[in-house]
Amino acid sequence: MFAEYSASELTAIFAMQGFAGLILFSVLVLMALGLAIIFGQMGVINMAHGEFMILGAYITYLTSNVFAEYLPSLFVGYFFVAMILAFGVTFLLGMAVEWGLIRFLYKRPLDTLLATWGLSLILQQLYRTIFGAREVGVSLPDWMMGSYALTDIIEVPINGIFVMILTLVIALGVYWLMYKSGWGRQVRAVVQNRPMASAVGINTEKVDRVTFGLGCGIAGIAGSAFTMIGSTGPTSGQLYIVDTFLVVVFGGAQSLLGTIASAFSISQAQSTMEFFLSGSMAKVLTLLFVVGILMLRPQGLFAMKIRH
């Protein structure tokens, strides 16, 4: 299948597909980070995670419209405002959902899964009612358009680079928060021994609520970033939810590094195969590969061995 391409063309193809894979990787990482916190640390399956992401995307869309309408001079920087708003709103909604729904179901993970699925249906219909069934896109400020030429045949889009940098910053931020900050220590204490954490004075309920909110907030930022590279519809979130769960499970639910590594391998595999096969077959093969590996190694790529 490679015969019809010359060596330099092949390199370019792999480089560009690799870059497309990197963008997919960034989105997957952003979505999966929030999920990894909620699932990995709390053991909660949030099927509405995709809808939280889409909420972030819609907020970005609204913000861009507001800036275009009322503050055209500041339009260059609207994205940063949008991102903060997206985080704030999804964070608060996440805390509200934890308070109103999740906290009653901590010991029933399968029921949480069903309840959050119900929540996702409600949110989808809400988006459809408010924003319409059609997909919406944001207009990018000028500096994010166009592409940067690495060589004469390899070009990379600037919005893609921006999303990647954003991902890197957020991943580092999450890592710092979970492993270096006092708050992260509290979260991990609650995960490992809830009664003990409570006994030493950690407000476990508050930790749960904030953890869940944080996971949702990161999904909101992911949604914001998502608008840079694609358009948003009421059901866009659902398209990604299975992939994202696979990313998290494949990486080994408790390991942030595992999440990133698995997002990388899944996205690279898919985008590289996509060039040679049809998109759907590439996706089928990628998912089959992941499911196959999970059957051989159910604990994921990076998992700890735990004493009973």
Next chain:
Amino acid sequence: MKTNDFVLAVEGLTVSFDGFKAVNDLSLYVDEGEIRVIIGPNGAGKTTVLDLICGRTKSTSGSIKFRDKELTKMSEHQIVHAGVGRKFQNPSIYEDLTVFENLELSYPKGRSVFGALFFRRDQAVINQVKAIAESIFLADLLDKPAGLLSHGQKQWLEIGMLLIQEPDLLMLDEPVAGMSVAERKKTAELLKRITKGRSVVVIEHDMQFAEEIADRVTVLHQGQVLSEGSMERVQNDPKVIEVYLGH
């Protein structure tokens, strides 16, 4: 040393969890018909040893021979079929089922899927369940959901569930924990009765109780055997005194 003189021969058993060796190069031999009590401070690896023998945890290295069958390669149910029964520390019974059904489920018949599908509750089963219920002091409570039993009764029920399997090696993890004095006495009686003709490994914290039932005692410390022998010998072993009273 020939291993086939023993019911249970554990040799060089090691298990590590992320580098931490919970059980470290442990060897242990249990004679036919012996009651062996394992004692040791918290975290000594007592429960882990039972977990390893009954297949709940897989060993990193070493061998466990039960009547010359290597248990380390077998799965839990195969180990049970081989004749090893295990009682957990916290009573592990089926709260949603009645006492009768709890015992019936443990009856060694119809253990395959289709065996269970075509299982008939015949007279032999009923008689056996009743006999066991009698011996564990629960004969009058056969139709009661097991969730409603007292803590001590649950412990007895679990012992009964082991007995109906007719194992050759019984492993009991703190069988009298959380029991009242009266219940403890009855349990000691029960254990003495049921251990006839069986080999038993018991984990116990209660020294008095251990002394009452043990043929021999093994003291574990940091995943290794610290001392072994009669209760008296162990109690006078300076190493044991150091671990228990030192620091």
Next chain:
Amino acid sequence: MMHSLKQIFPRHDLIAFAILAAILAIVFPLTMDIFRLNLVGKYLTYAFVALGLVLCWGYGGILSLGQGIFFGLGGYCMAMFLKLEASSPENTAIQSTPGIPDFMDWNQLTELPWFWEPFHSLPFTLFAVIAVPTVFAFFIGVAMFKRRVGGVYFAIITQAIAAILTILIIGQQGFTGGVNGITDLRTFLGWDIRTDSAKYLLYFVNLVLLFICLVIAQCVRKNKLGRILVAMRVREERVRFSGYDVSNFKIFVFCLGALFSALGGAMFTLQVGFMSPTFVGIVPSIEMVILCAVGGRLSILGAIYGALLVNFAKTSFSETFPELWLFAMGALFISVVLFFPNGLASLYQEYVLPWIKARFKPRVKTKPEAKVESKAKPQPELSEATDDSANLPAGARYEN
């Protein structure tokens, strides 16, 4: 034999079965026109899936979010047979390659793919309807349960498989009919399945099959196997240490659930006249779980009532307020989990039954779906946590 029959069908269960049979076989056919009755028949094909889920999820504690896979496989096997019959060379004379299904012709296929060939034969088709989904479930089950994957991991992986299958079906248009599915099915061995009389007959065939499945489910539930499933859901470890190979029981009940779903899928194709990927993927699969949850995850008859009720509601909502349906469905998911974890069956047990008892004291003794496990503990599903926690990342248990 009489003895065990009575054990499996106590009097109150017999009455409950008879009531359901009377509603479905007498009341509905007499009061509904064929359009509505056909609709009920369609709903009842989902009831097969819900019934399987009662055994898998309610009893076995295994939540599969991929039952659409088996519904779809059963349905597609049947659809392939019907499509081949509808694509005789005479019927397809205008195609560039006559004698192959129309969608293949549109996709420039010039001959029938090899895996379609055997579906010319009805016996093979019937065999495939049963065997293909069951064998597939068996492989998934062996791969997962032998490695002790359960709980939410199992749910996610079955969901992923449902997604994979949907993408595959949609992507391989030429072989599967793509997103439209296999449509325009006409005759079954020359007998036109689109006529009213055929629809009546198929409704009753469907009903008979459903009751066969119900009886099988009742046998499983009332047998030692059912008690092992209940025991396993609560204390998987103990069951293992009572000498059972837990994975085999899970594989069995998962295969049985797949088999039921496949029968439902095949009957769907026959009654509705097409099969498409919209019944295979993530969304339909999880909707089938809600049918089971609404009826009561531990009640086999509840599954049937749940399937009927939710789908009636869906149809009437979609006719009048289509935009409200997703809100209602979402609210249903949330409320059934939060407030009625045992669904209609528990409402019946708490409110209707005492009322009946008060009226007809000597005649009805207990509720048809009365179960020991729900009496012993007000919320048996709490115990799900026991087996799920074994697979959850959170909480490294450390005891010695």
